[in-house]
Amino acid sequence: MKNMKKYNYVAPFHQREGERLKSLHATKLLDSDHSERFDVITVLAATVFKVPTALISLVDSDRQWFLSCHGLEGDETHRDRAFCSHAINEKELLVVEDTQSHPIFKNHPLVTGKPYIRFYAGAVIRGEDTLPLGTLSIIDQVPRKFYEQERQSFLSMAKLVRQEIVQPAEISTHRMRSKLRNKRDPLTNAFLGDTFFEKIRVAYSKSVNNCKYYVLCLEFSNIEYIENHYGYIVADEIILELSARLRRGISQIGKNVLGRTENTLLGGFIVINLDHNPVVKLISDVKNHLQKCLEGPVKTSVSEIEPNINLAIIQDDFGVSAPHQIYRMAKVFVKDLPQKQGINTAVVTENIRKDELKNIELTRELSENIEQNKLHLVYQPKIDAHNEGLVGLEALIRWNHLSHGFVSPPTIINIAYKSNLIFKLEKWIFKTVINQIKKWKDKGFEVPRVSINVTGDTLQHKDFVNFVTELLNQTNLSGEYLDIEIVESSLFDNIDAVIDIMNQLRKLGVSFSLDDFGTGFSNLAYLKVLPISYLKIDKSFIDNIIKDKHASAMCSGIISLSNRLDMQTVAEGVESEFQVIALRAMRCNFIQGYHYSKPLGVVELETKYYNVSLKD
Structure with a gap:
């Protein structure tokens, strides 16, 4: 207005x-x-x-x-x-x-x-x-x-x-x-379900040349909280007002269709004729316009309430995907937005869409690829800072997809989390590592501890301790060959339960490393009570250890703290001799990084470190 x-x-x-x-x-x-x-x-x-x-x-x-x-x-x-x-x-x-x-x-x-x-x-x-x-x-x-x-x-x-x-x-x-027969939401007057997508198809078919098409998904992200604290009438008042603001906003820039697909979600479709609307041309213009229309508190029968809104917008020419597929992608991005105050928006560009389509395909295939052993592990050596001998390995996951090539480890973990496959994935990693350790043992190799990254969800899973115990028993191996790397932030929810689980695994000989120490929020009180054997210094500090006195002081402080707590330190991402010299001077225990070795496949690792002279 x-x-x-x-x-x-x-x-x-x-x-x-x-x-x-x-x-x-x-x-x-x-x-x-x-x-x-x-x-x-x-x-x-x-x-x-x-x-x-x-x-x-x-x-x-x-x-x-x-x-x-x-x-x-x-x-x-x-x-x-x-x-x-x-x-x-x-x-x-x-x-x-x-x-x-x-x-x-x-x-x-x-x-x-x-x-x-x-x-x-x-x-x-x-x-x-x-x-x-x-x-x-x-x-x-x-x-x-x-x-x-x-x-x-x-x-x-x-x-x-x-x-x-x-x-x-x-x-x-x-x-x-009568209204329900017409497939409209009685509260917002928006189209319901399949009728919404059918109306989009009709609007698209009637559009002329030189048009741009946008699909959006709006989530009332705190409406459940409002309903629980103020009642459903107030919640309906807010939904009614915000739907009116959205309808008014999209009506000002083009022909449109409004839908209500779930209790907390509104969908929208906008056709912008560039010949008639030369001002709003870019997706960022649409975002800014709608954000301005939606902002501000809502006056309800109780009081003024500031709603939280998540909004995702996609531009599409409808050449390949159907309206419901594009809307579903907008919904994915809305659900991924942080639950913050005010209006949070995601503008989904073509490159972002391609990445998301790739992730959708990877999500569908991950479970099958785990079962068929189409993922594999590489191992990065950990080197003694003083005698430069091999003292440990870190197992790192790799996925070379037939269509998409190399899939990064963070992407794999993120997909596994979202699809509830993280426990399945990390169990596969444990089985693969322990079976590989057994093969090396059977060959007579001296095998150091192998570190496995474990999420807080897996560590606290009710079956995890039994799973590790049975796996070690089946292979007749000691837990002394295993080290579990954990990230501090994943432990805060239930620290007492985590400590109990860690102590059960320590009785099997398993050690623990605290990864990325010094980044984010580090609670020294937790560090005192957690049964940690190794502190890993994050690469961000190592990168600047020579030129930045603050990074150098942080590294020195972490190493000094570790020594006083009877822990050993591992420096990650070491890439130069100068960094090695500085870390030795600070009395760092172990070095991990490309200066000594990239992550290696099993054959490469055996060739480099397990030659005949190292056999028993």
């Missing part, structure tokens, strides 16, 4: 607009089946006052919808162009005897263009709570006088309309059923 205030024919909102809209929607009349009860009145009005057009209009948040329409095509018009939007702010009646001489309406597009309105009279129709719902109006293409007797007769007809609207409960129920 703010963007259109340059047109003085746009009516201001009613001073109790939120309550008025609530009263209007409570009638269940919007988008109901047309009824002869109302059509009789509009025909009567047109006949009595000798005008070509008579309407019963209901003024919604962004449109006027015709409950009955005589002499005019269509079911609705935009609220910003509706004469009735002005009329509902009057006490009883708005009369414009000659629009061309009226300061507000003389430049109105419905006056200067079709249907060339020259005379208008609108009588206010009020609900049971006396708030205005809409009008009974008559329109003519020639100016005319509207005398007092005519005005009184017209107001009497408006009372007839009101009597038909204020009906018993059984008729309201009939209207609700």
Whole structure:
């Protein structure tokens, strides 16, 4: 609405607009089946006052919808162009005897263009709570006088309309059923389910050249909290207002379809004709426009409440994907947005979409690839900082996909988390590592501890300790060949339970390393009680250890702290001799990084470290 205030024919909102809209929607009349009860009145009005057009209009948040329409095509018009939007702010009646001489309406597009309105009279129709719902109006293409007797007769007809609207409960129920038959949400008037996607297809088929198409998904991310604390009525008030803001926003930039796909989700489709809208061209323009329309608190019957909104927008030419597929992707991005205050948006570009389509394909295939051993492990050596001997290995996951090539370890872990496969994946890693250790042992190799990265979810899984115990028993191996690397942040939820699990595994000989120490939030109190044997210094500190005195001081401090706590330190990502010299001087115990070795496959590792002279 703010963007259109340059047109003085746009009516201001009613001073109790939120309550008025609530009263209007409570009638269940919007988008109901047309009824002869109302059509009789509009025909009567047109006949009595000798005008070509008579309407019963209901003024919604962004449109006027015709409950009955005589002499005019269509079911609705935009609220910003509706004469009735002005009329509902009057006490009883708005009369414009000659629009061309009226300061507000003389430049109105419905006056200067079709249907060339020259005379208008609108009588206010009020609900049971006396708030205005809409009008009974008559329109003519020639100016005319509207005398007092005519005005009184017209107001009497408006009372007839009101009597038909204020009906018993059984008729309201009939209207609700009618709306559901039309596949619309009774609260927001948005299309439901498959009807939403069918309307998108129809809108797309009717579009012209030089158009851009956008699909969006909006989530009321804190609506459950609001419903639990304020009640469902307040929650509905917020959903109603935000859906009105969204509808108003998308209507200002193009043709559109609005849908409600879940209780907390709205969907939208926008067709922007670039010939008619040269301002909004880029997806960032759409985002900024909608964000501005949605922002601000919502005034409810209880208080003003600031809703939290997540919004994802995708531009698409619909050349490949169907509307429901594009919307589903928008929904994925909405669900991935952080639960923060205010409006959080995700603009999904073509490259981001390609990445997400790739991730969707990888997600479908991950479980099968785990079962078929299509993933593999590489091992990066850990070297003694002083004698440069092999003292450990870290197992790192790799996936060379047939179509997508190398899949990064963070991507694999992220997909496993989202698809609830993380425990399955990390069990596979354990089995693969322990079986490899057994093979090396059977060959007579001296095998150092092998570190395995484990998420907090897996560590705390009810079957994890038994799984590790049984695996060691089956292979007749000691837990002394295993080290479990954990990240501090994954342990905070239930630290006592984590300590108990770690102690059970330590009894088997398994040691623990704390990975990425020094990054993020490091709680020294937890470090004191966790049964940790190794602290791993993050690569971000190692990279700057020579040039940055702060990074050098952090490394020195971590190593000193580790020594005092009877722990050993492992420096990750070491790439130069200068870094090695500095770490030795600080009394770091072990070095891991490309300076000594990249991660190696089994054959490479055996060739480099397990030659004949190292055999028993």
